[in-house]
Amino acid sequence: MCLVGLAAIFIQVHGPGKKSRLSMSTALGSDLVLGSIDASLAEVDSRLRDPERSLNSDIVIGPFAVLDFSSALQSSEQRLVREIEPNKSDNPAVEASETIAPEKLQEPSPSPIFDSLSHIDDFLHWSDLLSFGLDQKDLATNGALSMPNDLLFDMSQEMGLLPVDSNHSDDLLQSFTTQQATPAELTSGDIDALKDAPALLRHFQDVVIPHIMAIPCRQKSPWKILNVPAAVVTYSDSTFLGTETVSQAKLANLYGLLACSAVHLVLNPSTTSPNPPEYWWKIANHAYLQARDHMQASLRSETQGLKKAKYKDQLMAVCILIQYTIMSGQQQHARYFMIDAERLLRLRGLSKTRISKKARLLHHVYTWLRIVGESTFVLHDYNISSSSFEALGSRFRSRCTPSLEEMGNNEPNPRLDDFLRLETQNSDSDLNIDEPKDQASGLYDIHLQDSRSYPETLYKQIYGIPETWLSLVSQTTRLANVLETFRIAREAGQIVNFETWETLQRRSTRLENMICSFSLGRTRAGVLELHADSKPHGHMVAALNAALVIFFYRRIRQTHPAALQGHVDSVIAALQACTAALSQDDPTGPGTAWPLFMAGCEAMSMARREAIMSMLDSASSVCGFAAFGTARNIITEVWRKQDEHMTANRGESMPSWVEILKQGQTWPLFC
Numbered sequence: 001m002c003l004v005g006l007a008a009i010f011i012q013v014h015g016p017g018k019k020s021r022l023s024m025s026t027a028l029g030s031d032l033v034l035g036s037i038d039a040s041l042a043e044v045d046s047r048l049r050d051p052e053r054s055l056n057s058d059i060v061i062g063p064f065a066v067l068d069f070s071s072a073l074q075s076s077e078q079r080l081v082r083e084i085e086p087n088k089s090d091n092p093a094v095e096a097s098e099t100i101a102p103e104k105l106q107e108p109s110p111s112p113i114f115d116s117l118s119h120i121d122d123f124l125h126w127s128d129l130l131s132f133g134l135d136q137k138d139l140a141t142n143g144a145l146s147m148p149n150d151l152l153f154d155m156s157q158e159m160g161l162l163p164v165d166s167n168h169s170d171d172l173l174q175s176f177t178t179q180q181a182t183p184a185e186l187t188s189g190d191i192d193a194l195k196d197a198p199a200l201l202r203h204f205q206d207v208v209i210p211h212i213m214a215i216p217c218r219q220k221s222p223w224k225i226l227n228v229p230a231a232v233v234t235y236s237d238s239t240f241l242g243t244e245t246v247s248q249a250k251l252a253n254l255y256g257l258l259a260c261s262a263v264h265l266v267l268n269p270s271t272t273s274p275n276p277p278e279y280w281w282k283i284a285n286h287a288y289l290q291a292r293d294h295m296q297a298s299l300r301s302e303t304q305g306l307k308k309a310k311y312k313d314q315l316m317a318v319c320i321l322i323q324y325t326i327m328s329g330q331q332q333h334a335r336y337f338m339i340d341a342e343r344l345l346r347l348r349g350l351s352k353t354r355i356s357k358k359a360r361l362l363h364h365v366y367t368w369l370r371i372v373g374e375s376t377f378v379l380h381d382y383n384i385s386s387s388s389f390e391a392l393g394s395r396f397r398s399r400c401t402p403s404l405e406e407m408g409n410n411e412p413n414p415r416l417d418d419f420l421r422l423e424t425q426n427s428d429s430d431l432n433i434d435e436p437k438d439q440a441s442g443l444y445d446i447h448l449q450d451s452r453s454y455p456e457t458l459y460k461q462i463y464g465i466p467e468t469w470l471s472l473v474s475q476t477t478r479l480a481n482v483l484e485t486f487r488i489a490r491e492a493g494q495i496v497n498f499e500t501w502e503t504l505q506r507r508s509t510r511l512e513n514m515i516c517s518f519s520l521g522r523t524r525a526g527v528l529e530l531h532a533d534s535k536p537h538g539h540m541v542a543a544l545n546a547a548l549v550i551f552f553y554r555r556i557r558q559t560h561p562a563a564l565q566g567h568v569d570s571v572i573a574a575l576q577a578c579t580a581a582l583s584q585d586d587p588t589g590p591g592t593a594w595p596l597f598m599a600g601c602e603a604m605s606m607a608r609r610e611a612i613m614s615m616l617d618s619a620s621s622v623c624g625f626a627a628f629g630t631a632r633n634i635i636t637e638v639w640r641k642q643d644e645h646m647t648a649n650r651g652e653s654m655p656s657w658v659e660i661l662k663q664g665q666t667w668p669l670f671c
Helices: 002-013 018-030 037-048 072-083 092-096 126-130 172-177 193-212 222-238 248-267 277-301 311-328 331-349 357-374 386-394 404-408 439-444 467-491 498-519 532-557 561-581 594-600 606-623 626-648 657-664
Strands: none
Touching (some): 193 277, 222 248, 222 311, 277 311, 277 331, 311 331, 311 357, 311 626, 331 357, 357 467, 386 467, 467 532, 498 532, 532 561, 561 594, 594 626
């Protein structure tokens, strides 16, 4: 609804001259709550939830009162109820053989699907939307902005070329992007990814999948179980079989796999290939643009109605597009696709009363990508209005009895999740990692806000890690974001209720105890079962556990790096053992860069830093993914800032990767 209003504003603003548009944009932005979409929409959200608000009162925020929810709220909810129905299986006979039926599971209410629009995306500000350049003429008439329940962020204005700042100065991607390829060149008839599809699909299955596995292990990945077979069928249907009704979602998955495979050949020019890296660079970009366009078309036309695509096909395609952006270092596009994935998951996946095993596999893939991705995302707008801040604080004050809303609301939270919320209970029972979750919580807790264990989890089978590790990363990220919001509010002069602050500090201590005991392997969920044939996997898990401790003390306690050197040593030793356990001809590895980044940013001695750099270079030589080059650049900058700090400002806080990322407006992805 707000996007429709913004499109209308742009049409109105587009009429006057350039100077008039600039002055109007400035004036409009200054009238908003702290100038940001997050803050303004959070204000709307908090007013809507105010129990003392008159039902007849207006809620008007923003330019030209475009965010007037007073009259449209009821009709919007009624429209959502009519349009959004639980998705039924396309093939009941097949689904029945692979579904998990939750006991006494109530079907989630579809009204309203997106309870708060303030949780959509943190890159956007009012000034961004109201200060367009003169070359963006088509945005005002873009159909995507006029769809109140549209699933996607439109990227049709962007080329989607590979980035120039992901890796080292000698990066192949950087040298290729300087060639300034045009859209016409990338979509010309002589560039056809389907011509190389058989070889690219084989390369993806045999080489790319082992490299993108987060942990070196020989488990059969969801990419091989779901994406590859679906892509092979789609390729045959769209070529020699000549099938006419191939869904856009299936085509997006096919082209997404081809793009991943081609960019891997660009990043690894030593790989045996009849074509040079320049050729694969063009194929990668062409396939990516095709996948992106098919995905957008699918989210527009195949989510509802007669041409509705299978939910699994759509989620598969979104996940492979996220994987491509991670491999190639296109973080901003990754943000778009991750939020598209969550919208799709909440609209179609969590509305089901029965969730198939294949759908659960995809949910697990999404959860890994989102939680690990959010752990390094520090670009939120943490400024909120006084009323929103008061509403946030009230959630953390102890209550003797649960509210009526809490007692009656058993369905999963329908809002888009930006990791700026922290759902708590008086006893913090969601942090009892030794207690089991009920089945409803286990199936629908897609961001693992509840750290209790779930016996039927699939993370051990897919990634070789306990679900508890991911849930503790999620909890740490959320708590850090909430604490940062309170810190900025205090600096702005807002009064923090003592009971609220005490509750947050008590939760911090409880989370610290859980993480440290888990890392030491003293809980049932944290015991490592090392077998003779899984030593690399076990060492990587040990590195992740030690890095989790570092992550907590950096984000929550903001500890001086000197106190973390023992944990840095643990990560280095575990990763070196992991590398040593991998044989020369082992196709797996190098695994996620997350623990290497967390430890590297805290390393202080020359020996530790040299070990970190050596492992980064070694891992980059194995797969060439953008993550390792990005980690190297950030870590090097952190070290430079820390060394300068040690000679000048020893009484001040030590620079960390959090400040470096905020200053550079960078979001590194290590998932």
